[in-house]
Amino acid sequence: xxxxxxxxxxxxxxxxxxxxxxxxxxxxxxxxxxxxxxxxxxxxxxxxxxxxxxxxxxxxxxxxxxxxxxxxxxxxxxxxxxxxxxxxxxxxxxxxxxxxxxxxxxxxxxxxxxxxxxxxxxxxxxxxxxxxxxxxxxxxxxxxxxxxxxxxxxxxxxxxxxxxxxxxxxxxxxxxxxxxxxxxxxxxxxxxxxxxxxxxxxxxxxxxxxxxxxxxxxxxxxxxxxxxxxxxxxxxxxxxxxxxxxxxxxxxxxxxxxxxxxxxxxxxxxxxxxxxxxxxxxxxxxxxxxxxxxxxxxxxxxxxxxxxxxxxxxxxxxxxxxxxxxxxxxxxxxxxxxxxxxxxxxxxxxxxxxxxxxxxxxxxxxxxx
Numbered sequence: 475x476x477x478x479x480x481x482x483x484x485x486x487x488x489x490x491x492x493x494x495x496x497x498x499x500x501x502x503x504x505x506x507x508x509x510x511x512x513x514x515x516x517x518x519x520x521x522x523x524x525x526x527x528x529x530x531x532x533x534x535x536x537x538x539x540x541x542x543x544x545x546x547x548x549x550x551x552x553x554x555x556x557x558x559x560x561x562x563x564x565x566x567x568x569x570x571x572x573x574x575x576x577x578x579x580x581x582x583x584x585x586x587x588x589x590x591x592x593x594x595x596x597x598x599x600x601x602x603x604x605x606x607x608x609x610x611x612x613x614x615x616x617x618x619x620x621x622x623x624x625x626x627x628x629x630x631x632x633x634x635x636x637x638x639x640x641x642x643x644x645x646x647x648x649x650x651x652x653x654x655x656x657x658x659x660x661x662x663x664x665x666x667x668x669x670x671x672x673x674x675x676x677x678x679x680x681x682x683x684x685x686x687x688x689x690x691x692x693x694x695x696x697x698x699x700x701x702x703x704x705x706x707x708x709x710x711x712x713x714x715x716x717x718x719x720x721x722x723x724x725x726x727x728x729x730x731x732x733x734x735x736x737x738x739x740x741x742x743x744x745x746x747x748x749x750x751x752x753x754x755x756x757x758x759x760x761x762x763x764x765x766x767x768x769x770x771x772x773x774x775x776x777x778x779x780x781x782x783x784x785x786x787x788x789x790x791x792x793x794x795x796x797x798x799x800x801x802x803x804x805x806x807x808x809x810x811x812x813x814x815x816x817x818x819x820x821x822x823x824x825x826x827x828x829x830x831x832x833x834x835x836x837x838x839x840x841x842x843x
Contacts, residue, residue, distance in 0.1 A: 518804035525803065529796030530789045537785040543642075545659040545781035546666035548674055548774035551652055552587055552681070553767045584652050587677060587768075588645040591656060594636055596676050597643075601635045603672055608662035617669065621660075643673070653771065663776035670774035678768040685767060689760035696754040703750050707743035714740050 515522050590596060601618040608620070618635040625631065642659040658670040714736040721729050814821045 514804055514808045515801070518807060521804045521807070522797070522800040525800030526793040526796030529799070530793040533792035534785065534789050537783045537788050540783045541661055542780045543659050543661055543782045544663040544666050544777050545657050546663070546670045546774040546777055547655055547657050547772070548670045548770065549653055549655045549772040550674055550768050550770045551654070552584060553769055584647045584649065584654050587654055587681070588647050590680055591645045591654075591673060591677050592640060592643070596673065596680065597636045597639050598632060599676055600669065600673055601632065601639060605665055605668050605672075608665055620665065643669075656774075658774070659781060663778075667774040667776045674768065674770065674774075681767050686761060689757055693754065693757035693761050696750055696757050700747065700750040700754045703743065703747040707740070707747045710736070710739045710743045 601621075602616055604614045605617055605620060607613040607615050617639075618631070621635060621638055623631055623635045623638065626634075644657045646655045646657070648654070656670055656673060658666050658673065660666045660669065714733075717733060717736055721733075810821075
């Protein structure tokens with residue numbers, strides 16, 4: 475062996491497979507590729523392990539600074555009252571008279587209550603309601619002030635408050651059980667529970683008022699139709715009475731036919747009047763009925779654990795993303811090193827192209843100075 479030759483530097487696994495292993499024996503091409511990857515990870519272990527560590531540490535510090543939020547949940551179910559619906563007899567009668575009456579099925583669906591809970595009027599009413607100030611026992615303030623909505627024109631400030639409350643409140647619907655769950659998130663556990671319970675209370679008031687308006691309109695309709703049906707019944711009875719008075723003997727077929735016709739009219743008017751009279755009494759009861767139509771299954775209580783920030787999850791996600799970034803940087807660094815050795819001309823061209831704009835920007839800054 476020529477002693478004048480300098481000893482060859484050890485080549486990394488990426489350059490070539492192990493020369494001591496004969497072709498067709500030992501490691502295959504795929505095994506060599508895996509060994510190449512393992513060599514890169516071991517050679518740049520500081521970058522592979524340091525990047526996720528730094529990312530997790532920075533994320534943990536940020537999570538300590540982020541404000542804590544608490545989410546309160548309240549679950550309720552709307553009562554489907556048959557008294558609110560228009561009876562089939564009234565609906566058929568209104569159809570015969572050419573009057574179209576809306577049905578109340580859509581107003582009893584859970585999706586309707588979810589829309590009402592997220593509506594602007596209900597949110598504005600909640601924002602103007604006073605709640606206990608977090609950290610204080612006696613003081614209370616409007617929710618829009620507790621949320622620290624920036625001052626400004628009243629309409630603009632209320633619009634910002636509605637957006638904030640709509641962002642931190644959510645209504646979930648379970649169509650199988652027809653139940654709804656309202657989640658409210660604030661920076662105080664007691665405030666979250668109080669706001670959730672109050673919003674459901676406002677929703678119940680809205681529903682009760684809507685039902686009262688429907689009952690009032692139904693009462694007005696049935697009252698007017700009852701009076702009209704009573705007059706029609708009286709006219710039919712008067713016609714039958716006059717016929718019987720004029721014709722004490724009605725054995726002839728034409729007279730029997732006329733009597734049967736008048737009796738059928740009286741019977742029909744009597745049935746219409748009886749139906750309307752019953753529905754009128756029901757409508758009068760519904761109009762003054764103030765029974766709640768929302769049943770609270772699980773009222774909101776101050777949560778024991780915060781909902782955000784989820785520090786453990788944030789740190790784990792940051793560490794995982796950092797590990798992926800570290801691997802990418804490690805392989806990129808090794809690729810650039812191998813390119814510099816194997817393709818020096820191309821590497822130098824890229825380096826000059828990269829350094830050119832930097833030098834130009836440096837010269838421009840110096841000229842400005």
